Amino acid sequence: MAIRIERRAAATQAQGIEPGYAQTARRWPSQPLVLRPHTPSELSGPQVQRCLPEIRGDLAGYGERRALGQLIRLRVRVVDEDGAPLPGTVVEAWHCNAAGKYIHPNDSHDAPVDPNFYGAARLAAGDSGLVELRTIKPGAYPVPDTNGWWRPPHVHFSVWGRVWLSRLVTQMFFPGEPLNDADAILNAIRDPEARSRCIARLVPAGRSPHFNELVYDYQLVVRGRKASPGMP
Numbered sequence: 001m002a003i004r005i006e007r008r009a010a011a012t013q014a015q016g017i018e019p020g021y022a023q024t025a026r027r028w029p030s031q032p033l034v035l036r037p038h039t040p041s042e043l044s045g046p047q048v049q050r051c052l053p054e055i056r057g058d059l060a061g062y063g064e065r066r067a068l069g070q071l072i073r074l075r076v077r078v079v080d081e082d083g084a085p086l087p088g089t090v091v092e093a094w095h096c097n098a099a100g101k102y103i104h105p106n107d108s109h110d111a112p113v114d115p116n117f118y119g120a121a122r123l124a125a126g127d128s129g130l131v132e133l134r135t136i137k138p139g140a141y142p143v144p145d146t147n148g149w150w151r152p153p154h155v156h157f158s159v160w161g162r163v164w165l166s167r168l169v170t171q172m173f174f175p176g177e178p179l180n181d182a183d184a185i186l187n188a189i190r191d192p193e194a195r196s197r198c199i200a201r202l203v204p205a206g207r208s209p210h211f212n213e214l215v216y217d218y219q220l221v222v223r224g225r226k227a228s229p230g231m232p
C-alpha cells in the first residue's frame, strides 16, 4: 500500500515551480509524492552496478587531442547521511565544454564544438567513496527563451543506488562565480548553508600531486538532512 511521504525540506530542497525557471513546470510532480516500498523483485533484480559499465574518468584528453579550457580534477566523495563512504556507487557526470556547448542535439547555443572534449563519464566509487574525474572547467551558457539568464559553470551528477528506482540527480557549482548569485536553479535552494554545500571547494594549489590541474573537492550526500538537493 502506498504511504504518503513528507514534503521535501523547504529550506534545503527545491519546492516546486520556480519563477524564471520555466522547465520546473514540466519537471515538478503534479501530484503529491508517495512512498512505494521496493518489491522483492526490484531488490533482487539486476543491480545497477553490474549493468552500467564505467566510461572514462578523463574528459580532457592529452597533447594534440586535449580539450580546450582550464584543466581541473574533481574529487567527489559519495557518502550517506552519517558521512560514511558508499563504495561501488555508480556516479554519472556530464557538463558542457569550455565555450558552454553540450554534446547534445538539443543544444542550440551558438558556441563552438570541441572535437577533443568528451562530455560525459560514468564511474564507480572506490573504497573511500571517492570518484575522480579529470576534465576542463565548463563554461557558462545562456538559457534559451529567458530574459538574459546565464547558467554559471556547473557539472551535472547522477548517483545510482543499489536498485534502479534509487537515483539522485543534482548539480555541482564552482566557488567564486558571479553568476551563482543569480542562478534560478541554485537559488531554488532557500537555505544559504544548503546552497553552499552545492559548491565545490578549491584545494589550495600545491596540495595536490596534479600540478597542472586545479583540484576541487566535492561531496555527494545521497540522503538525510544534509542530502544533496535534487537538481534535474
Ligand SMILES: [Fe+2]
Pocket (backbone or CB within 6 Å): 151, 154, 156
Ligand atoms: Fe547544464
